[in-house]
Amino acid sequence: MKPAPFEHHAPLTVEQAVAVLTEVGHDGKVLAGGQSLIPILNMRLASPAHLVDINRVAGLDTVEVTPDAVRVGALVRHAGLERSESAYAALPLLRQALVNVAHPAIRNRGTTVGSIAHADAAGEMPAILALTDGVVEVAGPTGSREIAxxxxxxxxxxxxxxxxxxxxxxxxxxxxxxxxxxxxxxARRHGDYAMAGVGVTVTVTDGVVSGARASFVSVTDVPSVLDLGPALGGVEPGSGAWASALDDAAEAVRDHVDPEGDIHASADYRRMLVTELTRRVLPQAADRATTAPNAAFDRESAVTTLSSTPNAAFGGEGASDD
Known part of the structure; x- marks a missing residue:
């Protein structure tokens, strides 16, 4: 199938892109790569009259590490962020999640910001944005703003x-x-949409858990974060009380998620699956809290520019609000 006819716009600056979006309104979609957007257009589930291709916009292809955050531009591909050593050192969770995003060919063109803007509950990166208390930086006709x-x-x-x-x-x-x-x-096959997924953080202070959180894939309508501190707080990982604490955390996850059933898995199966997955990864995170501490901020490698390969526009994640 082929998309309905549309007018292609190729702005060179953020200001030009915003101007086009302001002019066309809801009749336009933003294209960064298209791994999500183009299939939707081909199946005619959406028929925008205008595509605003931002691949030629300068300055959107950088990964910047600061003392407080890892900032990812709108044209940074999943694979580029996955390979970024500075981003991995600052926030290993990014690579841990990114290797699960679809297949290498898709990660080579799909953009992390586009995946987040697509807002699919089965996507890994929206859950990671939630788990890290992330922020979306937005440009509009009245200026810039940030959205938690x-x-x-x-x-x-x-x-x-x-x-x-x-x-x-x-x-x-x-x-x-x-x-x-x-x-x-x-997932039924590696690279398929997950039937259930979970990311966790565990903070260990003076040998005991001082904080723990989890976020989920494919088992909630929108990204959500569950505080597991009440279940794990004050417990020493690996101690006699650890197994019981993990059971309590798993039960909290079971009560928190609200999955829907489909042809791939029933709601009950997804609930059971994410509960067991959480039980498995919490010990991994607790071990890494003491054996693989976060790297210190390195100003020399703080900014990495990653090629956005602007002429391959139809192969990656669409930075769209689909």
């Missing part, structure tokens, strides 16, 4: 991004010292 993750996701494939606004970057918050992370998911 909790205000950004409104529903399935729905965000608070206005039609005339462009998501130019996201910031993943860095985690406290002594924090370990882990991510896992279960």
């Amino acid at each position: 993750w909790s205000d950004f996701f409104l529903g399935a494939l729905e965000t608070s991004l206005a039609a005339e606004e462009l998501a130019v970057a996201v910031r993943f918050g860095r985690l406290p010292a002594g924090t370990g992370t882990a991510f896992t998911e279960a």
Whole structure:
């Protein structure tokens, strides 16, 4: 199948992109790569009259590490962020999740910001943005603004991004010292949408858990974060009380998630699956909290520019508000 006819726009600056979006309004979609957007257009589930291709916009292809966050521009591909050593050192959770995103060919063109803007509950990166208390940076006709993750996701494939606004970057918050992370998911085949997935953070202070959180894939309508501190707080990982604490954490996850059944898995199976996945990854994160501490801020490698390969526009994740 082929998309309905549309007019292609290729702005060279953020200001030009915003101007086009302001002019065309809800009749336009932003294209960063298209791994999500183009299939939707081909199946005619959406028929925008205008595509605003931002691949030639300068300055959107950088990964910047600051003392507080990892900032990812709108043209940074999943594979580029996955390979970024500075981003991995600052926030290992990013690579832990990114290796689960679809297949290498898709990661080579799909953009992390586009995946987040697509707001699919089965996507890994919206869950990671939530788990790190991330922020979406937006440019619009009246200027720039920032949207906290909790205000950004409104529903399935729905965000608070206005039609005339462009998501130019996201910031993943860095985690406290002594924090370990882990991510896992279960799919029928590697690269398929996950039937269930979970990312966790565990902070260990003076030998005991001082904080723990989890976020989920494919088992909630919108990204959500569950505080596991009440279950794990004050417990020494590996101690006699650890197994019981893990049971309590798993039960909290079971009560928190609200999955829907489909042809791939029933709601009950997804609930059971994410509960067991959480039980598995929490010990990994607790171990990493003491054996693989976060790297210190390195100003020399703080900014990495990653090629956006502008002429291959139809092969990656669409930075769209689909």
